[in-house]
Amino acid sequence: MDVDHYRALVRPLVAGRKVVITGGPLAGLTDMVELTNALGAERPFALAFGVGTGDLPGPDRADTLVLDVGAPDIVSELRAVDAALVDLPAHALAALARYDPDHEAVVLVMTPFWARPEVARRTVLGPRTAASLALEDKSIVDDLWDALGVTRAAATVVPARADALHRAARRLDRGLGTVWSGDASEGLNGGGVYVRWVRSGDLGAADDAASFLVAHCRRVRVMPFLEGIPCSIHGLVFRDGVAVLRPVELITLRRAERPGAATESAALLYAGTATFWDPAPDDREEMRAVARRVGEGLRERIGFRGAFTVDGVMTAAGFRPTELNPRAGAGLVPIGAALPALPLQLLHIAARNDVELDARPTELERLVVEASDGARRGAAYTPIAPRFTETTTHRIVYDGTACRVAGDDEPADATVTLGPSNVGGFVRVAPDGARTPAGPSIAPFAVAAFALTDATWGTGIGPLAPAGHQ
DSSP: OOHHHHHHHHHHHHTTSOEEEESSOHHHHHHHHHHHHHTTOOSOEEEEESOOSSOOOOTTTOEEEEEOOOOSSHHHHHHHHHHHHHSOOHHHHHHHHHHOTTSOOEEEEOSTTOOOSEETTEEESSOOOHHHHHTTOGGGHHHHHHHTTOOOOOOEEEESOHHHHHHHHHHHOOSSOEEEEEOSTTSOOOTTTTEEEEOTTOHHHHHHHHHHHHHHOSEEEEEEOOOSEEEEEEEEEETTEEEEEEEEEEEEEEESSOOOTTTSOTTEEEEEEESOBOOOHHHHHHHHHHHHHHHHHHHHHHOOOEEEEEEEEEETTEEEEEEEESSOOTTHHHHHHTSTTSOHHHHHHHHHTTOOOOOOHHHHHHHHHHHHHHSOOEEEEEEESSOOSSOEEEEEEEOSSOEEEOOTTSOOSEEEEEEEETTEEEEEEEEOTTTSOSBSOSHHHHHHHHHHHHHHHOOOOOOEEOTTOO
């Protein structure tokens, strides 16, 4: 089995058709523009929200229109984009009408929560189902773990009241503090924006976290903070089975100083995904078994299709799940980068559209796992407050402790990319897969790289530490 089989499966979705690609900054749509062109689509239309950081589609590759959107954080950004797609401005509708006057185009919406069947009276491929959206609520996941027999840490769900949160934290704290996760009563969320790590004895952090969650949620899930490597495991659910992929490290860094709870997740910074880290073989198989059980359970219970992730922590006692994301996660990017000709994102969309596919999940699993084990990829990244007007790249070296800018003729260990985002600026640090060892966590490298970007380019991220540091 090779990638040609899977490219042939998804080609009918776009071949010979007009395709509108939307739901993200222009730089974030470039890969899908290139893929749809390669699969024989008519020249696509990229309806972007902001420019973003990275390579942009060339004028010979797509028609483009960039709409302005600004937000204080990524969740607000996603909500603003979805709201704009429901009610596009007149000039955007006019541009779409010029591109597709007969409303024959199909639409690929790259935001994670889109559930409507159309954008501007054009058919969306693979919108979310109501049943999958319901599972986005982080406060209900323990019922699913228990029903599927998945081992988990202790947790409780309490009303979003300060007294209830403080009582739950005192009861569940095992010495490292507790993690508070807000529900979806205000709207779907992600990226750790509604998650707070409250360290033991930090009353200020507890008060700030309670204030934020009381203002935005009705219920909050409280669990002990788990020491270990934050990680994730993907599965893809098809009509005829589940393909389970390899583990991914969630680069979740710890702040040396507590930031304002109103603007970002206190004490923790979610900063990307990578496949360099390897758990022990038994732990890896435990993660994969959990993902398979969850994928099969989702298919049986709600007819789920497409990609999902089980996020958690690899502790000394094994993998402990912390949340379910019933959608493609960021970890699919480094996995897919190991085999760029494989249209993983379109396979996910086709499955979610419940298209009849000869997906051969077992063969797909083997193909992707072997490729992503053999070619490690990933990046540490985060939105930042300082604004950059254009994308720039810089080469850096890592000596195992600190990073510095590489000399002109010196081999680089990673590339730093700086540029604009809809919440200010953006920084991405991509290690060279050929120069980065497989096995250890990439988090210490990310900490050193962000220290360099702060010192050299004024990214303003602040002091950080990897897992294992309080």
